[in-house]
Every structure is written in C-alpha cells, then in structure tokens.
Amino acid sequence: MNTVSTPLRELSEWAATLTIGDIPDEVVTQAKWCVLDLMGVSVAAAGDEAITRLIAAERKLDDSAQARVLIRGERFSVPVAARINAFAASLTELADNVAVHANESNIPLAIAHGEHHGTAGEDLLVAVVVGAEVARRLHDVYYDTKKSERDFPIGVPSALNTFGSSFTAARLLGAGPGGMFDTANVALNLIASALETSVLTGSMLKPMLFGGWPASAGYTAAVYASQGLTAAVDSLESPSGGWLHGAAQSWNTDEFTRDLGSRWELQRPDRKRHASCGFSHAALDGVLELSHANVSSSSLDQIDRIEVRLFPFGAQTVGGPAEGITTSNAAKFNLRYLIASALQSGGVITMKDTDETIIPTRLADPEFQSLMGKVSVERDSNITLASRFSADVSMVLADGERQTTFVQHARGKGTNQLSKAEINEKYTGLAAPVLGDERAEQLRSAVDELQSLPNVSSLVDLLVLP
Incomplete structure (x- = not known):
C-alpha cells in the first residue's frame, strides 16, 4: 500500500489525534454555540410536511431503532436518523454557513451517533470541530478554480459536507490516522450527484442535497472504511478519474494543512439571521x-x-x-x-x-x-x-x-458577528414555541455545559417531545 506522506494523510493524522486540549477555548465555545443554533433551527422545522413525507419514505427503507428523529421521536438507524435530522436543519435556511454548510450535516450526524453509542459531550465537540475544519479545507483546496456548473454540475455543499461528515463520523468511531485516510477516500467515491439545478430552482430536494444525504453518506464512508471496505488511495487526485479532476481546473492540496492547528474555521463562524439563502x-x-x-x-x-x-x-x-x-x-x-x-x-x-x-x-x-x-x-x-x-x-x-x-458582511458574518445574547434570542424564538419555555431553557443550559456532559443522549431526551 502506498504510504507516501501527502497533505491529505497529514490532515487525516491531525483529525485522528486531535484532543479537546488542542482546541482553543474560543473555538470550543463557538462549537457549542453552533450546536445550540443548529438545534433551534431543527426544532423549528420539525412540524413541516416535507419531514412527514421523508419519514414515510425512510420507513419503507429502514426499520431500525438506533437513534431518534428530533421532536417526533421515530427511531431509525444512525445514518437514516442523521439524514432526516439534517434535512430538517437545512429546510429552514436558518442553519449556519460554517464551511459553507458543514454543520447542517456534521451536528445531526454526531447527535444521532452519540445517542446510539453514549458519546460524551467533549467527544462530540471535537468531532464537530474536525468536520467543520476538514470541510473548509477541501473548499480551500479547489473552490477558487472550480469548474462551472455546466462542466461539473455537482453542488458544492454536497461535496464539502460529505467529506467533512466522513471525518466527523470516523472521529466518533475512533479511527486512527490510517482509518481516517481510508474514510476520506471512500467519502470521495460516495459524493452524491447533487445537481446544481435542483439547488438553483429551490426544489424540495435541496435540503437533502445540502444536509441530509451528505450526513448519511459521510457516516457510511466511515463505517465502510472501519470494516476494511476501502477505495483507491488516490481517489482525490488520480489522473485516472480522481475527484478533483472532475471538480476543478486546478487545485492546491497544501491548503489541507496550511496553518493547521493555528487557524480555525470556527474562529469566525458564519451564522444566519434571515431564513433565506x-x-x-x-x-x-x-x-x-x-x-x-x-x-x-x-x-x-x-x-x-x-x-x-x-x-x-x-x-x-x-x-x-x-x-x-x-x-x-x-x-x-x-x-x-x-x-x-x-x-x-x-x-x-x-x-x-x-x-x-x-x-x-x-x-x-x-x-x-x-x-x-x-x-x-x-x-x-x-x-x-x-x-x-x-x-x-x-x-x-x-x-x-x-x-x-x-x-461587506451581513449580520452574523465575518467581522459582524452575532453576540451570544443574539444567538440565545434566535434559539429561544425558534425552539420555545415547539419545546415550551422550560424545556427549551433546559436544553440551552445543557448545551452551554456540553463539554462536561457524560452522555449526549440526554440532549436528545430534551429534543423529543413526550
């Protein structure tokens, strides 16, 4: 097997060995705020008819009982529950734009896996940080020179979110550097044909292309790799059909490791006030x-x-x-x-x-x-x-x-960040009408202390109505 060091291998080693102590406190704090924000927008969408249709469709495909759909409580396998909850997060157009749309996939995936496996809050936060960072770094590798939608009609968020989610999942599954690298290559082969035209027309499938499908595909990639079901080790750059050859005119894989560990995507997150693109x-x-x-x-x-x-x-x-x-x-x-x-x-x-x-x-x-x-x-x-x-x-x-x-920067973006009070206000306005004031406040308090939470299934208990 070719084990020559490459930027992707270095990124995989970093993702597999990162600890909570390696992450600056401000980044951990922003990750918790991202979880809170994502929960608010997911809860607000829970009653949408599109989710009812999706649950009915998914039930024909899956009858597992590993993880719950938020608010409604139906049980599915981890990848299906993640897919439904990520669809809900994307449906409102209020989820953050961290690493384009990475948290729409990463956080629902982490919560679904965490409920089934009893993941600690600290481990969930590390996995969320890893997923956002990796998705952003793939963006920086090729986005500036990506091909037009006429030449490569695959929506950017689908690719970035699948890649980022695969690292989130591999991290939660305890993958080492080699397993993380294998996961990355499998994920590149599982990126869906998420056509840009469906995004531009505002189709009903759009929330699935941005959030749902990448979450489940990323999780699938990590599970496949953990069981030895691997892909070509040069799936990224191979001149014989590597993913980047289809996606871009040129690229720079050094962006995978530039300032790795000192520059963080969550140092300046991108959050939304308006429920729109x-x-x-x-x-x-x-x-x-x-x-x-x-x-x-x-x-x-x-x-x-x-x-x-x-x-x-x-x-x-x-x-x-x-x-x-x-x-x-x-x-x-x-x-x-x-x-x-x-x-x-x-x-x-x-x-x-x-x-x-x-x-x-x-x-x-x-x-x-x-x-x-x-x-x-x-x-x-x-x-x-x-x-x-x-x-x-x-x-x-x-x-x-x-x-x-x-x-230059809409409120919530760049140098015009939302305050914690504004994030709390947004979350409460979305979650309290569904959860009730008391339960919404209990959930907010739990997320504020997520780093010390022994088992994230207690979050899901608050996110499912009795």
Whole structure:
C-alpha cells in the first residue's frame, strides 16, 4: 500500500489525534454555540410536511431503532436518523454557513451517533470541530478554480459536507490516522450527484442535497472504511478519474494543512439571521438599512426602485424572476420576494415569510407585486470571490434621490458577528414555541455545559417531545 506522506494523510493524522486540549477555548465555545443554533433551527422545522413525507419514505427503507428523529421521536438507524435530522436543519435556511454548510450535516450526524453509542459531550465537540475544519479545507483546496456548473454540475455543499461528515463520523468511531485516510477516500467515491439545478430552482430536494444525504453518506464512508471496505488511495487526485479532476481546473492540496492547528474555521463562524439563502443576507441588511433611514413602512410608494449588485454566482442563485414562486424553497432563493417581504414587515426574514400558505396571499397583493417589480438584481464582476456574500445596494426614491450602501458582511458574518445574547434570542424564538419555555431553557443550559456532559443522549431526551 502506498504510504507516501501527502497533505491529505497529514490532515487525516491531525483529525485522528486531535484532543479537546488542542482546541482553543474560543473555538470550543463557538462549537457549542453552533450546536445550540443548529438545534433551534431543527426544532423549528420539525412540524413541516416535507419531514412527514421523508419519514414515510425512510420507513419503507429502514426499520431500525438506533437513534431518534428530533421532536417526533421515530427511531431509525444512525445514518437514516442523521439524514432526516439534517434535512430538517437545512429546510429552514436558518442553519449556519460554517464551511459553507458543514454543520447542517456534521451536528445531526454526531447527535444521532452519540445517542446510539453514549458519546460524551467533549467527544462530540471535537468531532464537530474536525468536520467543520476538514470541510473548509477541501473548499480551500479547489473552490477558487472550480469548474462551472455546466462542466461539473455537482453542488458544492454536497461535496464539502460529505467529506467533512466522513471525518466527523470516523472521529466518533475512533479511527486512527490510517482509518481516517481510508474514510476520506471512500467519502470521495460516495459524493452524491447533487445537481446544481435542483439547488438553483429551490426544489424540495435541496435540503437533502445540502444536509441530509451528505450526513448519511459521510457516516457510511466511515463505517465502510472501519470494516476494511476501502477505495483507491488516490481517489482525490488520480489522473485516472480522481475527484478533483472532475471538480476543478486546478487545485492546491497544501491548503489541507496550511496553518493547521493555528487557524480555525470556527474562529469566525458564519451564522444566519434571515431564513433565506446566504447570498441574500447582505442585500436584505442593506435594504433594511436604507429603508429605515429614508422611508417608513406606511409610505413604501416613496421607493421608485431598488438596485442590487451581487457576486455573479450569487446573482444567479437568488436573482431569478418574480414569477413562478410556488414553494417555500423557491421563495427563500428569490431576492425580489425576500426584499418585498422585508420592506413590508420592516424586519428580518422569518420562516413565516416563506410559509407556503402565505406565498399565494403575498403574490396576490398589488403592493407586494409592485415592490417585487421595483427590485433589480445584477451581476457585479467587481465583487470578488473573497467577498462573494457582500452586496452593493441602491435605493432610488420617487424624487430621484439615490441612497447607496455597500454591505461587506451581513449580520452574523465575518467581522459582524452575532453576540451570544443574539444567538440565545434566535434559539429561544425558534425552539420555545415547539419545546415550551422550560424545556427549551433546559436544553440551552445543557448545551452551554456540553463539554462536561457524560452522555449526549440526554440532549436528545430534551429534543423529543413526550
């Protein structure tokens, strides 16, 4: 077997041997906040009809009883429970964007495995940190030179999340450096054909492509590798069909190990206030800033037009036409709909704004239609890849006055982080209506002490209604 040292082997050794003491306290704290945030958005989605359909479909495939679906309590095997819970996390569009969308897969997987195996909170936190870090480092290896969706139509989050989740799972399964490396190669072979078109159209399958399937595929990869069911050791870079040859024009695998152990993805996490695609957040913050300064919610007719300029792929993702918004997912990916909703409410986009019972009413409202029609979304080649979530927003008033703002970091991103109080407020607002105030507070307190929790199944006990 070829055991020549490579950056991927070095990353695998780091992931297998990392201890809680190796992780800076600020990163451990941010990991706990990510768990709390993820639980809030998962709980809020638990009653969605899409999850009911998914559970019915999964029951035809699996009758195990290893781990529970959050809130509802149905039992499935670990990978299926992880798949359902990760689907729920992704459904709201409120889960964080750490390492693109890694925690949507990593945390549900870790909780499902942890319930079945009695994992300690400290071990879960290390596994979550590992998964986020690994997913981000694969991103940095190739994202800047990735092929277009025409040449390689596989959605980026599916690849990153499968890879990251496989490391989370291997860590929880106790893999050594060799087993971690084998897991990575198996995972590269199990990345789903998550077509970009299904993401861009806001299809019902999108939450599965971002969260659910990568969670179960990553877990499967780790279990396969643990039983000696391995893949080609050069599945990443082989000129004869290695994954990177399909995904990118060029790449730099040194990014796997650059500043490893001193630079952490969770030192500056990426969290969401708006229940919508991440590419919409800076624009929404900009529109709210300008509208609060220049018009009132009772005089929106003062707005002549709103011009939004985004990173080209961002404009493609959320800049679709005003027509044809028939599903919640489609609304969450349509900036015109989102801006009109934000202007009418005067605040952040909530899950209610894109509820499928609300959409027809809003689209039938002449004022709402007028607001949507005033919004233009353009591609701006001057917004670089490094600033791809920023937005240049102009509001032109009826008297011709133009007000402009450039939002580099939406609230929750980059240097504009949410405080712990804001994270608590977001979590409580999502979880308390479902769990009740007392249970939601018990869960929040337990996550704050997650590092000392002997068995994470006690978290699931709080996350399943009696």
